[in-house]
Amino acid sequence: MKKLQPAIAGLVCVIICFNAYHGFSQSQDSSKRRQLKNVIRYNLSGAALFGVDRYVVFGYERLINKRQSMSMNIGRASLPKLITISNDSFQLQKDRKNSGINFSLDYRFYLQKENKHFAPHGLYIGPYYSYNNFERENEYTFTKTGGQAQVGTSDTRFSIHTFGGELGYQFVLWKRFAIDLVMIGPGVSVYKIEAKFGGTLTDEQRAQLRDAVEDMLTQRFPGMNYVLSDKQLDANGALKTTSIGFRYIVHIGFVF
Numbered sequence: 001m002k003k004l005q006p007a008i009a010g011l012v013c014v015i016i017c018f019n020a021y022h023g024f025s026q027s028q029d030s031s032k033r034r035q036l037k038n039v040i041r042y043n044l045s046g047a048a049l050f051g052v053d054r055y056v057v058f059g060y061e062r063l064i065n066k067r068q069s070m071s072m073n074i075g076r077a078s079l080p081k082l083i084t085i086s087n088d089s090f091q092l093q094k095d096r097k098n099s100g101i102n103f104s105l106d107y108r109f110y111l112q113k114e115n116k117h118f119a120p121h122g123l124y125i126g127p128y129y130s131y132n133n134f135e136r137e138n139e140y141t142f143t144k145t146g147g148q149a150q151v152g153t154s155d156t157r158f159s160i161h162t163f164g165g166e167l168g169y170q171f172v173l174w175k176r177f178a179i180d181l182v183m184i185g186p187g188v189s190v191y192k193i194e195a196k197f198g199g200t201l202t203d204e205q206r207a208q209l210r211d212a213v214e215d216m217l218t219q220r221f222p223g224m225n226y227v228l229s230d231k232q233l234d235a236n237g238a239l240k241t242t243s244i245g246f247r248y249i250v251h252i253g254f255v256f
Helices: 004-028 044-050 203-220
Strands: 038-043 055-063 068-077 089-110 122-143 150-173 177-184 187-199 238-245 249-255
Touching: 038 044, 038 068, 038 177, 044 055, 044 249, 055 089, 055 249, 068 122, 122 187, 150 203, 150 238, 187 203
Parallel strands: none
Antiparallel strands: 038 055, 038 249, 055 068, 068 089, 089 122, 122 150, 150 177, 150 187, 177 249, 187 238
């Protein structure tokens, strides 16, 4: 995520400059233009973080009145591969199952005093709910240095329910192209992890696979290093906790 921040910050600066340059001319004829009420969008930040083949989420926003809208996003999301740990090697042999879903709802209030444009262009606040569920079943060979390969299986299930509030800004460029930035989205999340391991692995090797699952979650999911900072999967590979959550999204879309 840190690698994306300079690029995203640069993109935001360019957009703000462009918006300021054209804002005056657009505001002059805003009363003459018909207010467009629909936006279809694509989650660009999720695809950049997890991969375009692992994260494909689309959304739809509909204005309820001149300053309020409802938005829904849904699509496919999947867990990345486990991370190699220590001097031992886990080699993926078979991807039995790799599926998941991302679903979210939000209600937006476009701030009239802060916006000179028609919604859905402008600054907004509002509540949101998001749900993520990931399932991954794999078969591995485990080869320890100087040892014989053994076969192991993993079944990982990870879900997140989040309720919170968001602050964002949606730019509408050239009347049709939308860039939606959810900049601040604190919330409360319920995290549940279930990781089961089988095969001919020893207890020590299962423990290392369990550590690999934790590493994968903390390194690939923003904020999970904080959530799991003082927690770990139990002996059965399970964990359930309530902690802080957040939402940070970049969408691109089409207004009609």
